[in-house]
Amino acid sequence: MVAQHTPCTLHFSILPPELACKLFYTMVDLARGGWKRNKWWLFERMVESPHRTAFFVRKDLGRERAEWTEAAQYWYNGTPTDIPPAFPPEMEEACYIIERVVNTEMRKRKRFSMEWRPSSDTPEPLWQANVAASNCYEGGKETVGWHSDQLTYLGPYPTIASLSLGTRRTFSLRDVVPAEEQEKRHARTYNISLPHNSLVIMHATTQERFKHSIPPQSAVDIYKPILPRSAFNISSSHSSSSSPPKSKPASKVVGEDVKIEPSNIRINITFRFYRPDFRPQSTPRCKCGIPMILRPDMKNTIAREKTRKPASRSGGASSVGGSGIDGRGSSDEGGGLNVDGEQEMKYWWTCYAYAQKEGKGCGFWKVMDLHAEGRGWKEGA
Numbered sequence: 001m002v003a004q005h006t007p008c009t010l011h012f013s014i015l016p017p018e019l020a021c022k023l024f025y026t027m028v029d030l031a032r033g034g035w036k037r038n039k040w041w042l043f044e045r046m047v048e049s050p051h052r053t054a055f056f057v058r059k060d061l062g063r064e065r066a067e068w069t070e071a072a073q074y075w076y077n078g079t080p081t082d083i084p085p086a087f088p089p090e091m092e093e094a095c096y097i098i099e100r101v102v103n104t105e106m107r108k109r110k111r112f113s114m115e116w117r118p119s120s121d122t123p124e125p126l127w128q129a130n131v132a133a134s135n136c137y138e139g140g141k142e143t144v145g146w147h148s149d150q151l152t153y154l155g156p157y158p159t160i161a162s163l164s165l166g167t168r169r170t171f172s173l174r175d176v177v178p179a180e181e182q183e184k185r186h187a188r189t190y191n192i193s194l195p196h197n198s199l200v201i202m203h204a205t206t207q208e209r210f211k212h213s214i215p216p217q218s219a220v221d222i223y224k225p226i227l228p229r230s231a232f233n234i235s236s237s238h239s240s241s242s243s244p245p246k247s248k249p250a251s252k253v254v255g256e257d258v259k260i261e262p263s264n265i266r267i268n269i270t271f272r273f274y275r276p277d278f279r280p281q282s283t284p285r286c287k288c289g290i291p292m293i294l295r296p297d298m299k300n301t302i303a304r305e306k307t308r309k310p311a312s313r314s315g316g317a318s319s320v321g322g323s324g325i326d327g328r329g330s331s332d333e334g335g336g337l338n339v340d341g342e343q344e345m346k347y348w349w350t351c352y353a354y355a356q357k358e359g360k361g362c363g364f365w366k367v368m369d370l371h372a373e374g375r376g377w378k379e380g381a
């Protein structure tokens with residue numbers, strides 16, 4: 001049903017049970033060790049997200065690693081951050097398994113012309129995670145509000161693999177109805193229950209056509225790990241923040257040590273592929289001099305503005321962008337269909353200063369032009 005009604009697929013028991021359990025413990029301990037509450041962009045105002053979050057960069061990336069380290073601060077709303085940690089070993093192991101599933105699913109699906117493609121001489125894999133963002137929700141009151149993920153480094157039509165560990169929570173997806181269709185249909189909300197060790201793959205168009213959230217719940221089902229911490233030589237969570245972990249061989253585990261601690265925590269890990277043609281150095285800057293963010297034109301505003309001249313969106317100095325409304329040439333003939341006959345999505349680069357300067361950004365925006373900006377797939381690249 002998920003695949004039938006949304007651009008997502010849902011996969012149960014994705015990891016070997018022991019690995020899922022161990023990864024849960026590892027992430028819970030890391031979260032307790034100092035993950036931050038992020039600021040979130042929500043309906044034109046900033047709110048502090050009522051859950052904790054962390055950002056990881058894959059370790060064997062070589063030169064690329066430094067660049068994505070720079071990008072990490074945008075995960076934290078533009079706040080400069082320490083160098084993000086590498087994937088812990090269990091996360092690396094999980095990622096390897098997840099990548100195979102994602103690539104199998106992607107090969108079954110239609111591809112979009114603006115979507116990332118590997119070069120013609122190395123056609124596989126289609127998707128390889130190079131960063132991961134993780135969330136920790138403790139109890140039913142910790143949530144994330146409606147949003148679609150920023151595309152600044154993911155580029156158009158991204159694929160994001162989202163792993164759930166621990167307590168079962170509802171993942172809500174709601175489609176965004178373009179303005180011209182609002183009289184014909186209403187948005188629909190799909191509530192998907194995500195148990196421990198399940199994977200949601202948000203395929204291409206999920207970020208363009210839908211918003212997602214983890215809504216609050218008045219009660220959550222307690223998660224009982226299949227193995228105690230001591231089975232993995234991990235010390236009790238109670239002592240983990242105050243004293244160094246005590247290693248114990250599993251065979252010596254007796255009495256209290258084998259007790260399984262029930263938990264009300266859900267850990268989410270979103271594995272992401274940050275595109276080489278959207279690396280931080282290539283992000284355009286606004287009049288404030290800071291890198292802009294990339295967002296899809298979910299409501300089809302650009303196409304509608306194009307038919308209403310002159311181009312002006314919010315009036316005054318804030319409509320200074322506009323450069324991309326005209327002058328594309330590639331896609332707007334044929335009723336917005338591109339050369340592959342698909343209804344082409346448009347994207348805005350917009351000023352991100354509101355996140356850092358209490359809403360006092362320059363308001364600059366421009367329409368993204370993939371080819372004019374030197375991005376996208378090139379034959380033999």
Ligand SMILES: O=C(O)CCC(=O)C(=O)O
Pocket residue numbers: 133135144149162171212213214268270
């Ligand atoms: O916890 C989840 O499943 C969703 C998290 C999310 O939407 C995000 O990190 O962008």
Ligand SMILES: [Fe+2]
Pocket residue numbers: 147148149212
């Ligand atoms: Fe998200």
